[in-house]
Amino acid sequence: MSGKDIYSEVRNSRDFTGKVVLVTGSAGGIGEQIAKLYSALGAGVVITGRRADGLKRVAQECQQLSPTNLKAIEIPADLTNDDDLHRVFNETIKTFKRLDVLVNNAGVYLKANGTDDNFLDILDKSLKVDLKASLTLIRLFQPYLKQTKGNIVNITSVVTERPSKSFLGYQLAKQGLEMATTTLALELAPHGIRVNSVSIGVVRSYPLWPDADVEKVTAKSPAMTPLGRNGEPIEVAKAVVFLSSSDASFITGHKLEVDGGIKYNIGSDYMFG
Template sequence: MSSKDIYEEVRNSRDFTGKVVLVTGSSGGIGGQIVKLFSALGASVVVTGRREDRIKEIAEETHELSPKKLKPLEVVADLAKDADVERVFNETVKTFNRLDVLVNNAGVYTTANVTDNDFMDILDKLERVDVKASLQLIRLSVPYLQKTNGSIINIGSTISERPQNSGLAYDLVKTSLTKMSEVLAIELAPQGIRVNTVSAGLVESQQGMEDWVKKCAKYTPLGRIGQPIDIAKGVVFLASTDAQFITGHNLVIDGGLKYNMDSNFVNPNII
């Protein structure tokens, strides 16, 4: 490739025209921003979540952002159910007949002590959505991603990089996602599939934690809380040709927050 071609490739690296992107948990928050950004860059996207009203809202926004006014696929699904996971995937390939990018974003956040009576139930719920559903989608997607030299991006968390009091269940599943990316990066590389992680810090869209999250800005070296678009930009980068020699990487997007967290950071009463 000539130097002229290299520079032209970089100029066009964010053009996802003709690409198909499936983002789980995309009916709002980080996932919603990810599908909107991919749509704005020309991709056909899948909007999925548990609430039909929120899916329709995000789908309308992605439709308007699409340069060619491509209509997103809307799928109401609960990823805690195996049948729903399969249905999301099957409807994606039935509609678009290809898959270029899989973003495993759906997740559940909760805190619990290991001695709590319902700890094992909480752990099972988190593992079902964050780990097992992600693995199930990856297994289904491999034959299609192989054809497109596609990319898998798992959404992890900065919080899991610092042991948190009452955070064992959440830390376990998010750490599993990061390790999943590392192992699958090696396993799937011969098939032309890249696998990476984006570890997000605190993001303002996190529901039910808005007041606490705003207080956390003082702990972030860059002086503000993350926005969903900050995470979406990182995901798009890892899916783009600019990252075509990057696999098994954990891209931390947290404004430097992880360097200022102690073991009680996730406890809102400590802030």
């Protein structure tokens, strides 16, 4: 590495000035924080989700955080709709002509046993958002990620580590995304594209279910977590930024767990027991 200032590179590894980042599911919660951190680090950010009011707020806050006053591009979209997925792609490229980082964060958390009457519908919805939408965006943006030697970061979950009752649809979708991460890492490596995932535990974000189940989970989780607390959205965002930075230049096909160690203590009844 003669003639290369490797220390300067590390010092500047979180400077995303001139880079373009797309974060799905960014109208609130973890996706919002990921988008804000990239904005604070100088990136041009594209945010997408179903809640237009949330996107408007996040875009304004991204602009306030941006060193150059860049406002995030808002694209309201339902990722189960193919036309919306193509619109996200088209508007991103029309605006920026490039993409450096794709963060597949959007997900649905739907409760159903594998033998419930509505399970196949739940499975279909889970696969459409967590897996098919992510793969569609990767396929659409691949030519532009080749040009920038960009990064893909998929958000998965540590619940894939153990069988979990009432959560089969979500687990199958996330496990599929984890397999896609490793396989695509091999397929895209010759083009200089790195593909990694961040596997999360319980993160204090916003309610994910329309009932009290989420509060039960978040309330009991600190006692089961070796680090003694739930995670924060910024901690997930930091991991995503790291994996897409030059500090992770020799990392691909990796699942980075950001869970406080809870995966070692969860059982089959953890989510809804």
